[in-house]
Each structure stands twice: as structure tokens, then as C-alpha cells.
Amino acid sequence: MKIKDQDVLSGALLIICALIGYFFAAQLENLSVAGLSAAFYPSFLFTALLVCGAALVWQGVKREEKTPLPAFNWGKLLATAAALALYVLCMQYAGFVLSTIGFLVLAMYIFGERRKPVFLGVPVITSVAVYYLFSKAFMIILP
Amino acid sequence: MEFQTLEAIPGALFAALSPECLGWICLGTVVGVLFGAAPGLTATTAVALFTPITFYMSLNVSLSFLMGIYCGGFYAGSIPAILINTPGAPGNAATVMDGYPMAKQGRAGEALGHSIISSWLGGSLSAFALLIFAPLIAAIALKFGAPEYFAVAVLGLVCIAGVSGRSMIKGVAGAAIGMFLGTVGMDPIDGLPRFTMDNLNLMGGIALIPALVGLFAITEVLAKVETVGRSGKDEIIVQVKKMLPPLKYYWQYKGVIIKSTIIGVIIGAIPGTGPTIASWMSYNEAKRSSKHPQDFGTGIPEGIMASESSNNAVTGGALIPLLTLGVPGDTVTAVLLGALMIQGLTPGPMLLVERYDLVAFLLWILLIANVVMLAMGLLGSKYFPYILKIPFQILMPIVSVLCVTGGYAVNNSFFDAGMVVVIGFAGYILLKLGFPVAPIVLGLILGPIIEPNMRRALLGHGLNPLVFFSTPISAGLLISSFVLVYIMNKRGRMN
Numbered sequence: 001m002k003i004k005d006q007d008v009l010s011g012a013l014l015i016i017c018a019l020i021g022y023f024f025a026a027q028l029e030n031l032s033v034a035g036l037s038a039a040f041y042p043s044f045l046f047t048a049l050l051v052c053g054a055a056l057v058w059q060g061v062k063r064e065e066k067t068p069l070p071a072f073n074w075g076k077l078l079a080t081a082a083a084l085a086l087y088v089l090c091m092q093y094a095g096f097v098l099s100t101i102g103f104l105v106l107a108m109y110i111f112g113e114r115r116k117p118v119f120l121g122v123p124v125i126t127s128v129a130v131y132y133l134f135s136k137a138f139m140i141i142l143p
Numbered sequence: 144m145e146f147q148t149l150e151a152i153p154g155a156l157f158a159a160l161s162p163e164c165l166g167w168i169c170l171g172t173v174v175g176v177l178f179g180a181a182p183g184l185t186a187t188t189a190v191a192l193f194t195p196i197t198f199y200m201s202l203n204v205s206l207s208f209l210m211g212i213y214c215g216g217f218y219a220g221s222i223p224a225i226l227i228n229t230p231g232a233p234g235n236a237a238t239v240m241d242g243y244p245m246a247k248q249g250r251a252g253e254a255l256g257h258s259i260i261s262s263w264l265g266g267s268l269s270a271f272a273l274l275i276f277a278p279l280i281a282a283i284a285l286k287f288g289a290p291e292y293f294a295v296a297v298l299g300l301v302c303i304a305g306v307s308g309r310s311m312i313k314g315v316a317g318a319a320i321g322m323f324l325g326t327v328g329m330d331p332i333d334g335l336p337r338f339t340m341d342n343l344n345l346m347g348g349i350a351l352i353p354a355l356v357g358l359f360a361i362t363e364v365l366a367k368v369e370t371v372g373r374s375g376k377d378e379i380i381v382q383v384k385k386m387l388p389p390l391k392y393y394w395q396y397k398g399v400i401i402k403s404t405i406i407g408v409i410i411g412a413i414p415g416t417g418p419t420i421a422s423w424m425s426y427n428e429a430k431r432s433s434k435h436p437q438d439f440g441t442g443i444p445e446g447i448m449a450s451e452s453s454n455n456a457v458t459g460g461a462l463i464p465l466l467t468l469g470v471p472g473d474t475v476t477a478v479l480l481g482a483l484m485i486q487g488l489t490p491g492p493m494l495l496v497e498r499y500d501l502v503a504f505l506l507w508i509l510l511i512a513n514v515v516m517l518a519m520g521l522l523g524s525k526y527f528p529y530i531l532k533i534p535f536q537i538l539m540p541i542v543s544v545l546c547v548t549g550g551y552a553v554n555n556s557f558f559d560a561g562m563v564v565v566i567g568f569a570g571y572i573l574l575k576l577g578f579p580v581a582p583i584v585l586g587l588i589l590g591p592i593i594e595p596n597m598r599r600a601l602l603g604h605g606l607n608p609l610v611f612f613s614t615p616i617s618a619g620l621l622i623s624s625f626v627l628v629y630i631m632n633k634r635g636r637m638n
Contacts, residue, residue, distance in 0.1 A: 007310075010576045014316055021323065024338060031333045035606055038330035038337055041594045045323045052316035059312070070575040073369040077571075080368045080543075084361075084564040087547055092557050100544055107540035111371055118537065126541055130548060138196050140552045 006067040011056030018050040079110050096142040100127035152274075155503035159511055164207040167200075168508060171211020172515045176523075178212070179219025180530040181538065184363060185232040186216020190478045191359040192542070194485070195352050195549035202486050202501075207508050209482055213475055214512040217418065217455050218262040218520065221447075222527045225254045234418025234454045237426040241439065241446025248442055252524060253388070257447040259520030260393060263513050265404045265452030269459025270509035272408045273466075277495060277502050280467040283616075284492035289600040290611045292468075294620035296589040296596070299414030299470045301624040304582045305631035317578045321586020322593065324349050331595045332602075344558040351481045353550040353559040354566050354587060358580050359478070360546045361567020366574075367539050399429050399445050400452045407453035411460025417473030417581075418457040425453035459509060466490050466502060469592065474581050477588055485553065 025046065030037040060067070083106045090099035104123035113119065134140040158164065171193075178189035189212045197205030220231030225242035238258065245254040287295070300322075304314030327338045328348030339345040393400070403425035410421035429449035430439040439446050461472025462479075469491040471477035483490055488498070495502060550563035570580055604610035612618040 038333045038335045048319040076368045088560045111536035113536040
């Protein structure tokens with residue numbers, strides 16, 4: 001079955017998350033003697049999510065006019081997320097300035113920048129400026 | 144107000160007038176105006192982005208910087224509203240109604256003038272409201288026990304869940320997601336690790352500031368990457384002539400400005416609401432009570448004044464529940480709560496008892512920030528069209544760098560920098576599916592207040608849930624929450 005309604009999809013996702021949450025909450029140790037364990041409050045929240053999920057599914061199924069699913073530009077989204085993840089990873093090994101230059105070049109390309117002087121100037125100036133701003137003005141040690 | 148508290152006011156003025164604080168207020172206001180004016184970036188994004196930096200500043204300096212951003216950002220959203228028909232933030236949406244038509248008539252300078260004058264008046268008057276009402280509410284809040292704190296937090300969540308999105312159910316679900324994120328880490332009563340996946344970095348919970356940066360700033364970056372190159376270009380009005388009427392001109396609009404300021408302060412002080420509701424309520428009230436309601440929407444000063452004075456009056460109003468109850472009034476104050484917490488302060492009634500000087504200091508920096516904002520608005524209006532021309536393909540990658548660097552800087556942790564990306568990406572998917580971000584953030588902040596108070600109240604009364612209705616205040620607050628859920632759900636269905 002292909003889900004075509006945004007509320008049905010959102011509701012189904014909430015129900016799945018709530019069930020996974022119940023599973024993990026059930027694994028928590030119970031040290032409480034008074035009857036309120038560490039799992040009590042999270043289970044309460046998962047119940048709220050389950051009820052909200054069911055209500056959304058019900059709303060979506062019942063409604064004649066469907067709410068269309070959101071359109072994602074997955075290519076650009078995943079490319080940006082991957083660039084950000086790579087940036088965090090590279091910062092640990094290559095240091096702040098080099099990794100920032102690399103990230104800015106990549107991110108500006110993803111955002112559609114194509115001018116060569118901008119590709120050369122902005123990453124170098126920005127990374128050096130941010131590095132000195134953080135380390136000298138704010139006394140924050142960057143890698 | 145006691146003499147001791149009044150005594151703190153002049154002392155706080157001297158602290159606020161120190162060159163260091165004045166410099167940071169000015170810098171903060173410039174940053175706020177830049178972020179507020181750039182469509183797609185907001186005061187919330189700016190405060191979230193720059194909060195990590197304040198960890199290394201003194202309390203006074205950090206508050207000066209952040210309050211400057213707060214005031215400047217709230218005002219500057221009106222610049223794109225007037226010049227390109229696109230509000231910089233949702234709170235400035237009502238300004239579009241009369242601001243853009245006025246600018247189209249060649250009166251952009253006049254529209255910007257009305258906006259800055261009314262923003263300044265609204266913001267400054269709301270600072271006095273903070274000074275007067277914060278101690279009064281704190282005096283009541285001192286009598287609060289666990290049930291009352293639980294009830295206040297629930298009311299805040301209900302308000303924000305109901306007003307921040309199209310669907311009340313998604314708002315409630317968003318709040319529950321945020322509250323769940325708040326449970327990650329050590330259990331506050333039993334001391335057991337929960338949902339940490341044996342990761343030592345999660346033992347202390349999900350760090351608030353990286354989460355806020357992810358939810359408010361990375362989501363903006365991802366939203367822009369999807370739309371860049373696709374969005375149609377609005378006509379930018381570049382000709383801004385200075386056409387500020389004499390100050391006595393505003394005297395005839397005193398009723399509109401004062402009424403809108405009061406609305407802004409009251410709406411701002413209701414936990415979880417914010418400038419969007421305040422500015423639309425004020426605009427509609429100004430239109431309703433006007434002798435010429437048919438002229439609204441054609442470019443009349445009252446429309447801009449009502450919206451902008453109310454929008455900026457939220458700044459002082461929203462600080463009232465933050466400082467007195469520890470419950471943020473809107474999304475920016477939610478981030479400011481994080482900023483106060485990283486300075487080792489816990490907002491709540493005890494803060495006002497022990498540190499009234501802080502409230503007095505906030506009053507002065509709010510007033511000074513409003514004056515700086517006024518000066519910037521009057522002197523810089525010619526240059527505002529240039530801010531709107533900053534290319535997104537350069538701005539957004541730089542914002543991303545600041546997000547990751549800020550996430551890292553709070554605890555010098557690469558894990559936190561990674562959390563910025565993960566939470567930002569997850570937040571964006573939720574946003575696209577129609578879940579508003581504000582309840583998630585408020586859930587994350589209020590969850591750790593709700594849980595221990597809920598469990599303590601239940602444990603102290605033999606697990607009897609009626610404990611939450613045992614005192615008039617908590618019963619009143621919870622009944623108000625249920626009534627609000629009912630009204631907002633009904634309104635949602637009607638819409």
C-alpha cells in the first residue's frame with residue numbers, strides 16, 4: 001500500500017517510533033520501590049505519541065481531501081547533510097582552518113555558486129577570520 | 144516593590160553603561176539587524192548561533208550581546224517586510240500589509256521610519272513592564288510547589304503546541320518528541336541512564352545549545368538549500384529616502400501604539416506564545432477600532448505601528464515568564480534560557496529574590512539596545528536594501544560553519560558538533576512533515592522541569608493523580624490548559 005497523505009505518513013511514523021520507544025523503555029531497570037520507575041515518564045510520552053499518531057492516521061484516512069506528501073530535494077539535502085557530517089569528521093584530523101576551507105568550497109558548490117574568484121576568496125577569508133575571531137576575541141580554542 | 148530592589152536599579156545602570164557592555168550591545172544589535180533583515184534568517188537563529196560564544200564571556204557582557212541581537216533581530220524583520228514584501232520573521236508578517244504598499248508608493252523611508260519608531264517605543268515600554276511585573280509574578284511563584292511547576296510547564300507546552308503549527312495534534316506530538324529528547328541521559332530521581340545507548344557523551348543528556356542550534360539554524364540552512372535558485376525574485380525597493388515625520392506626528396497615534404504595546408506585553412508574557420500572535424492581534428485590533436478600517440492594507444501608518452510596536456513589546460513581555468517561572472515566553476527566550484543556564488543561572492522566582500540586580504540590568508540593556516536599534520534604524524535605512532542582496536549561496540555555508548563551530552565550542556566536543564547536524568537534519572524532516580519546531584524545543588526545555596515535579600508530586604501523595612488539582616493555582620492552570628486544548632482544537636477544525 002502506498003501512503004499518499006502527509007498526516008497518514010506522519011501518524012504511521014509516530015506509531016512506529018512510539019512502539020520502538022516502548023520496547024527500549026521496557027528494558028530500563030526498575031529500582032523504584034514506590035511504583036514509579038525510570039520508565040514511567042518516557043512510557044507516558046510514548047503513549048502520547050501513540051495517541052497522536054493514531055489520531056493523525058484517523059484524520060488522514062477520514063478526510064476526503066488529502067494533504068500531499070512533502071516534496072524533498074533529496075539530492076541537495078543529502079549532499080548538504082553529508083558535507084556537514086564530513087566537516088565535523090575532518091575537523092578532528094585536519095584542524096579547523098583546512099576543514100572549513102574544504103567544507104565552504106563544497107557547500108558553496110551545493111548552493112549553486114560557480115564564480116571562481118568567490119570559490120578562492122570566501123573560504124580562505126572566512127575560515128581564517130572565524131578562527132581568529134573565536135580564538136583571539138572569544139578565547140575559544142578550536143582544533 | 145521593596146526599597147532593596149529599587150536600590151539595585153541605579154547600580155545596574157552603571158554596569159550597563161560600561162564601555163564593554165555598550166560595545167557588545169552595539170555589536171549584538173548590528174548582528175541582530177543583519178540576521179533579522181535577511182529573509183529566512185531570524186532573531187532566534189542569530190541568538191542560537193551566537194549563544195555558544197557567550198559561554199566564555201562574563202554574565203553582563205553575554206546578556207548585553209544577546210539582548211542586542213534579540214532587540215535588533217525583532218525589529219529588523221520589518222525591513223524585508225517593507226522592502227521586498229517578505230517578512231524577515233513570522234512576527235513581522237502583519238507589517239507587510241501596510242509596509243509594502245507604502246513602499247510601493249515611493250514612501251519606503253517613511254514606512255521604515257514608522258517601523259523603527261514604533262519598535263523602539265514598544266520595546267522600551269515593555270522593558271518597564273518587565274521591571275514592574277517580574278517581581279509581582281515571582282512573589283506568587285515563590286509559593287509554588289511541585290504540582291504548580293508541573294502545571295505551569297504543561298500550560299506553556301499546550302500554548303505553544305496549539306499556536307505554532309496548523310495542526311494541534313502535530314504540535315502536541317512535537318512537544319512529546321522534545322520531552323522525550325529531554326529524557327535522554329541520567330534519570331533525575333533514580334539516577335539510571337536512559338536511552339544513552341551506552342554512549343558516555345549522552346550520559347549528561349542531549350546538550351541544549353547544540354540541539355537549539357540544530358533545530359533553529361541547520362533547519363534554515365536545509366530549507367534554503369532546497370529552495371535556492373527556485374524561489375522567485377521579489378521586487379526589491381532600493382530607493383529609500385529619509386522621510387521621518389516630526390516626533391509630534393506620532394502623538395496622534397499614541398492610542399494605537401500604547402494599545403499594541405500592551406497586547407504585545409501580555410501575549411509575550413503568556414508562556415509559549417510569541418510575536419506572531421501579538422502582532423496580528425494588534426493589527427486586527429487597530430483595524431477594528433479605527434475610524435477608517437477600509438484603509439488598512441493600502442499603506443497607512445497605523446498598520447505598521449500596530450504590528451511593530453506589538454512585535455517588539457514581546458521582547459520585554461517574554462522575559463517575564465522566563466525570569467520568574469523559568470518558562471520561556473517564546474522561541475528566542477527559550478534560547479536565552481539556555482544562555483542563562485550556561486552561565487550557571489537557573490531562571491525562576493529564586494533568581495529574582497537572590498539576583499534582582501540582574502532584572503534591573505536586563506531592564507537597562509533592553510532600553511539601551513532599543514536606543515541603539517533606533518539609531519541604527521534611522522541612520523542605516525539607506526543601506527538596508529544591500530542586506531537583502533547578500534547572496535544565499537555564500538551566506539548559508541558561512542552560517543553552517545558558525546553552527547558547527549558553535550556546537551563544538553560549548554563543551555569543546557566533536558560529539559556535540561555532530562549532534563548539531565543530526566538534530567538539525569531530523570528537525571528539518573519533521574518540519575517538512577508538518578511538525579512545528581517550537582514545541583519540540585520547548586518540550587526539550589520544559590521536559591526536565593515537568594518530569595521531576597510530576598514524579599515528586601505523585602510520589603509525595605501516594606501516586607494519587609488528583610494531587611495536581613489539590614491547590615487552586617495548579618488546578619486553575621491545568622483546567623486552563625484543558626480549555627485551551629479544546630478551544631484550539633475546535634478552532635483548528637473550523638479552519
